[in-house]
Amino acid sequence: MGDARKGDLGVKQRESMVAYLLWFILKARNDWVYHHQEPRPKQAVDRAVEAISEFFNQGEKTEALNRGGSDVWQQPPYCWHKINCDGAFLERTKQGSIGVAVRDTEGTLIHGETDSL
Structure with a gap:
């Protein structure tokens, strides 16, 4: 402790x-x-x-x-995946959310997920 x-x-x-x-x-x-x-x-x-x-x-x-x-997405190297995440919280409502996106070299979405806080 x-x-x-x-x-x-x-x-x-x-x-x-x-x-x-x-x-x-x-x-x-x-x-x-x-x-x-x-x-x-x-x-x-x-x-x-x-x-x-x-x-x-x-x-x-x-x-x-x-x-x-830079806020512009840049592709990862060949045969790699890129994970981007972000979140936001609004103090007034005490609510927030997060999001994650996994994309390949071409920018194709492989997996995405969001959740409330």
């Missing part, structure tokens, strides 16, 4: 932080492999910390950030 002291992360928070950190490391690796962008470990860690903070403070109002990313 975790310590109840202020500032001590619970098991779920630690697990979530590890998951976010691994996800942002993978994103940085993919940017290096597929887009020849130099890896920036500190940036990956900063983004993971920001994401986990946003996740656990989701009831608080935050400002939208524009990182200059």
